[in-house]
Amino acid sequence: MPIYLRKTLHSLSLLLGVTFISFLLMVYFGPDRSYAIAGKNPDTAQLEEIRQQLGYDQPFLNRYFTYIKDLASLNLGQSESNGKPVSQLLAETIPVSLMVLLPGFLVGNLLALLLAMVAAWYRHSWPDRLLTNLSLAGVSVSFLIIIILLSTWLCTPQGLNLFPSRGWRVDSLASWFTYATVPSLALIIVTVFFNLRFYRALLLDEMQQDYIRTARAYGAGPFSIMFKEALPNTLIPFLTRLLFSLPAILVSGSLLLESYFGIPGVGKVSFDAIFNADQPVLNAIVSLSAILVIVIAWLADFIYPYLDPRINLQAETP
Amino acid sequence: MNPIVSIRNLSISYPGAGARSAVKHINMDILPGQAVGLVGESGCGKTTLALALMGMLPPGCDHRGEIIISGQKVDFYQRPGQPSARDHCAMIFQNPQTSLNPVISIGTQINRIIQRYSRLKKSAIPDRLAELLMLVGLPDHCGKLYPHELSGGMQQRVLLAMALAREASILIADEPTTALDAGTRLQILNLLKQLQEKQNLSLLLISHDLSAIARVCQQVAIVYQGRIVEQAPQKLIYTQPRHPYSAGLLAAIPKIHPKRPRKLQTLLGEANHATEQSGCGFASRCPRREAYCEQQLPPLNATLEKNQHFACFNPRPLPTVRK
Amino acid sequence: MTASLKSAKFSSRYKLPALGTLIFIGFIGILLTLAVYPLAEWQTISPDRFAGISLEHPLGTNALGQDIASRAEKASWHSLRIGFLVALCAGLLGVSLGLLSGWYAGRWPDTVILWLTGVMEAIPFYLFVAALAYALRQFNWSMELAMVITFWTTMARLIRAEVIRLKQRDFILSARAIGLSPGRTLTAHILPNTLPVLLVQLSMIFIAAIKAEVILSFLGLGNNSNISWGQMISESTHEVISGHYMNFVSASILLFMLIYSISLITDSLQTRSDPRQGIA
Ligand SMILES: Nc1ncnc2c1ncn2[C@@H]1O[C@H](COP(=O)(O)OP(=O)(O)OP(=O)(O)O)[C@@H](O)[C@H]1O
Numbered sequence: 016m017p018i019y020l021r022k023t024l025h026s027l028s029l030l031l032g033v034t035f036i037s038f039l040l041m042v043y044f045g046p047d048r049s050y051a052i053a054g055k056n057p058d059t060a061q062l063e064e065i066r067q068q069l070g071y072d073q074p075f076l077n078r079y080f081t082y083i084k085d086l087a088s089l090n091l092g093q094s095e096s097n098g099k100p101v102s103q104l105l106a107e108t109i110p111v112s113l114m115v116l117l118p119g120f121l122v123g124n125l126l127a128l129l130l131a132m133v134a135a136w137y138r139h140s141w142p143d144r145l146l147t148n149l150s151l152a153g154v155s156v157s158f159l160i161i162i163i164l165l166s167t168w169l170c171t172p173q174g175l176n177l178f179p180s181r182g183w184r185v186d187s188l189a190s191w192f193t194y195a196t197v198p199s200l201a202l203i204i205v206t207v208f209f210n211l212r213f214y215r216a217l218l219l220d221e222m223q224q225d226y227i228r229t230a231r232a233y234g235a236g237p238f239s240i241m242f243k244e245a246l247p248n249t250l251i252p253f254l255t256r257l258l259f260s261l262p263a264i265l266v267s268g269s270l271l272l273e274s275y276f277g278i279p280g281v282g283k284v285s286f287d288a289i290f291n292a293d294q295p296v297l298n299a300i301v302s303l304s305a306i307l308v309i310v311i312a313w314l315a316d317f318i319y320p321y322l323d324p325r326i327n328l329q330a331e332t333p
Numbered sequence: 334m335n336p337i338v339s340i341r342n343l344s345i346s347y348p349g350a351g352a353r354s355a356v357k358h359i360n361m362d363i364l365p366g367q368a369v370g371l372v373g374e375s376g377c378g379k380t381t382l383a384l385a386l387m388g389m390l391p392p393g394c395d396h397r398g399e400i401i402i403s404g405q406k407v408d409f410y411q412r413p414g415q416p417s418a419r420d421h422c423a424m425i426f427q428n429p430q431t432s433l434n435p436v437i438s439i440g441t442q443i444n445r446i447i448q449r450y451s452r453l454k455k456s457a458i459p460d461r462l463a464e465l466l467m468l469v470g471l472p473d474h475c476g477k478l479y480p481h482e483l484s485g486g487m488q489q490r491v492l493l494a495m496a497l498a499r500e501a502s503i504l505i506a507d508e509p510t511t512a513l514d515a516g517t518r519l520q521i522l523n524l525l526k527q528l529q530e531k532q533n534l535s536l537l538l539i540s541h542d543l544s545a546i547a548r549v550c551q552q553v554a555i556v557y558q559g560r561i562v563e564q565a566p567q568k569l570i571y572t573q574p575r576h577p578y579s580a581g582l583l584a585a586i587p588k589i590h591p592k593r594p595r596k597l598q599t600l601l602g603e604a605n606h607a608t609e610q611s612g613c614g615f616a617s618r619c620p621r622r623e624a625y626c627e628q629q630l631p632p633l634n635a636t637l638e639k640n641q642h643f644a645c646f647n648p649r650p651l652p653t654v655r656k
Numbered sequence: 657m658t659a660s661l662k663s664a665k666f667s668s669r670y671k672l673p674a675l676g677t678l679i680f681i682g683f684i685g686i687l688l689t690l691a692v693y694p695l696a697e698w699q700t701i702s703p704d705r706f707a708g709i710s711l712e713h714p715l716g717t718n719a720l721g722q723d724i725a726s727r728a729e730k731a732s733w734h735s736l737r738i739g740f741l742v743a744l745c746a747g748l749l750g751v752s753l754g755l756l757s758g759w760y761a762g763r764w765p766d767t768v769i770l771w772l773t774g775v776m777e778a779i780p781f782y783l784f785v786a787a788l789a790y791a792l793r794q795f796n797w798s799m800e801l802a803m804v805i806t807f808w809t810t811m812a813r814l815i816r817a818e819v820i821r822l823k824q825r826d827f828i829l830s831a832r833a834i835g836l837s838p839g840r841t842l843t844a845h846i847l848p849n850t851l852p853v854l855l856v857q858l859s860m861i862f863i864a865a866i867k868a869e870v871i872l873s874f875l876g877l878g879n880n881s882n883i884s885w886g887q888m889i890s891e892s893t894h895e896v897i898s899g900h901y902m903n904f905v906s907a908s909i910l911l912f913m914l915i916y917s918i919s920l921i922t923d924s925l926q927t928r929s930d931p932r933q934g935i936a
């Protein structure tokens with residue numbers, strides 16, 4: 016079987032697994048909607064009818080297939096707390112989340128990479144020690160603490176009081192700076208701490224390779240050695256880390272960040288959905304983010320051969 | 334003729350090695366256009382000497398003495414990318430497979446060096462690349478290939494092309510053929526010799542293989558435990574080695590068509606690296622050892638024949654001249 | 657010069673893990689001391705709101721007049737318990753599945769385990785916890801269970817890779833050649849050799865569990881019958897604005913102490929098993 020077909024099949028099997036688990040948790044053991052729909056003091060006949068409409072009386076597998084069919088046709092249902100279609104809710108909130116998270120995520124990763132280069136270049140001397148020790152201490156500080164410290168410092172009368180402590184009324188670049196600076200800063204700080212040591216280890220590994228010695232012998236300077244020689248060799252693990260932490264940041268990171276700063280993004284929506292047991296919303300977010308992970312993994316396999324000529328999808332044996 | 338490289342009383346020890354040096358009191362000259370061979374067993378300090386010439390010693394080494402290249406003193410801890418004495422030197426390494434960047438095409442890797450060292454216009458670079466590839470005997474399309482798509486011999490040719498791209502006058506080759514199979518080894522050695530002569534390069538060829546050196550070099554230095562124990566023109570070393578260690582190395586070369594079948598000899602024992610003895614370092618393995626050998630270090634002297642230097646109190650006698 | 661070089665090497669190699677051990681011992685020491693000389697009851701509400709530091713309330717009181725020190729103590733035990741429990745269970749699960757899939761690499765048990773790993777890693781953690789907590793409403797340990805179910809995957813991947821690497825080694829080949837059963841080979845010969853990786857990953861799970869619990873209980877998704885650092889921090893977000901810092905400071909410093917000390921020790925473990933990666 017050709018390798019790309021195998022990879023695609025594998026991704027599909029993962030999708031099946033994820034949807035099965037979310038079906039099991041969210042739908043099968045999830046909140047029973049019949050009571051909510053029936054209103055106060057329903058009689059058993061009424062309840063029975065509603066349950067039939069909702070398909071609760073169907074056998075397990077039938078319900079699962081209906082669920083997959085709905086998901087595949089992006090028929091995500093309606094939010095139970097405000098009645099909006101889930102797809103519309105997501106279309107409104109995903110851009111907000113991206114605006115809050117993406118810049119900080121990218122800047123944080125680039126900054127971590129640059130600092131890692133400094134550390135790897137000065138390996139075992141003071142800049143390296145300073146950076147690695149700082150990031151070890153830094154990852155020991157909870158994201159939560161960083162958020163609270165930053166917002167207390169920048170957003171309250173106790174500190175500098177430069178930014179609003181909550182909210183989101185963004186329609187221009189200036190208003191973006193008003194509302195997104197502090198969350199972005201928090202995200203940059205954790206991203207740098209979280210990635211610095213990993214990127215340093217990657218680069219240090221490359222710095223010990225023979226081809227770096229060759230480059231040095233042929234007059235390459237620090238910039239050239241780092242960016243033109245070592246970096247291309249770390250691109251795969253670097254991008255892998257970047258891509259695979261994206262879904263986690265989008266869903267889990269935004270959960271904390273947006274609920275703390277009151278930003279109406281995916282995180283806030285899922286936070287509200289958790290507390291209102293708003294099953295269709297939660298369901299959609301879990302399934303979609305899992306799909307995102309799997310699609311990213313699937314895509315990565317096709318990108319890698321372009322980054323490293325030694326990887327050849329066709330020639331690879333199972 | 335003035336030497337282009339002169340190494341004066343050079344000693345180097347790695348950090349943490351204590352008093353034991355990797356290279357000890359080495360004196361050596363390389364003339365312009367001369368090919369010098371450096372022979373010795375594993376760990377005797379050959380690579381250390383080469384790295385010192387390139388100004389690429391690992392940080393923290395202790396060193397004494399100096400190296401002068403074209404009248405310019407070598408800074409042993411040259412910061413990468415700074416112009417320096419080592420711009421006169423190009424080096425090729427033992428393991429061509431790992432010495433090339435695996436994710437960058439051959440052409441780009443050579444081009445970078447052309448850009449760095451020649452004053453060519455951008456538009457002239459592809460022609461220069463093609464010229465270099467041809468010089469080292471690689472077909473034109475190789476520029477587009479990646480290192481893993483080449484054989485070991487071709488990879489070594491690429492490194493040679495990089496060395497030529499550097500437009501250096503001195504080429505240091507650290508065991509360039511050790512990782513190659515026998516046939517390829519010969520091709521690369523021939524290419525090396527041909528290039529050295531055609532481009533009038535000074536060559537320092539490092540090897541533990543005396544037969545490889547014989548093919549290419551005019552002058553040979555034999556190193557034992559960081560010291561030069563014998564230094565002489567190639568012919569003399571092969572016909573009348575004076576130091577017992579040189580003789581041992583020669584005897585260990587297998588001959589393919591010996592006139593008289595001869596038992597392959599091996600050097601007895603192993604180099605004793607652990608301690609720094611006061612006498613001759615080779616004493617524990619030497620068949621010609623005398624009691625006085627262990628009292629004092631034999632100096633590297635020129636004896637009657639002026640251009641053959643050796644460090645031995647009891648050298649092998651000169652072969653008797655047959656009438 | 658050599659002596660000073662050696663001592664410099666010694667200090668940089670052992671100073672940081674020593675600092676980590678010291679902080680950890682200090683942390684446990686305080687908890688044990690408080691177990692012998694108990695503080696005020698953590699749930700007791702008193703009219704003494706936002707009291708300052710005193711003998712009676714070493715860290716003052718919160719908005720309800722509850723003793724912060726005793727709440728912090730209870731929360732510390734709570735975190736430790738979660739860390740150990742989750743590390744133990746997720747570690748056990750990850751190691752067993754990793755051994756299995758490494759041993760049968762390329763065959764169906766491996767395929768199934770790798771698939772399961774892929775599935776679990778694709779599900780967003782916090783939402784999974786929330787959903788599981790809802791599905792298992794009657795069950796008090798749903799948060800811990802969710803962590804165990806999601807945190808074993810990295811361990812399994814690492815152990816699998818180790819097993820595949822070790823399987824090719826001569827001593828394993830000879831153990832198999834003399835007829836040692838797969839079970840014996842795995843537990844007696846392979847498992848001990850995975851120990852460095854295993855220990856490092858165990859403490860990573862420990863740290864991840866404690867961090868996650870703090871965030872979950874801050875968000876109100878935790879186990880509400882227990883006091884936790886996350887709850888203290890959540891209470892404190894309103895107090896900080898009005899200048900009452902003790903709740904926040906005590907919870908966050910304890911959290912930092914625990915995680916930093918374990919990180920320092922783990923890092924030196926990691927450096928020892930792979931000298932290129934660690935500090936110094
Ligand atoms: N980076 C280093 N740090 C400490 N000691 C080193 C280092 N590199 C080499 N040495 C030691 O210095 C001595 C000389 O090493 P060198 O690499 O110069 O030998 P060599 O003659 O090139 O050997 P080979 O034929 O194996 O390449 C050896 O004893 C070696 O152990």
Ligand code: SF4
Nearest residue numbers: 613616619626645646
């Ligand atoms: S000095 Fe003595 S021990 Fe050393 S090589 Fe000569 S004969 Fe042998």
Ligand SMILES: [Mg+2]
Nearest residue numbers: 379380381507
């Ligand atoms: Mg060498």
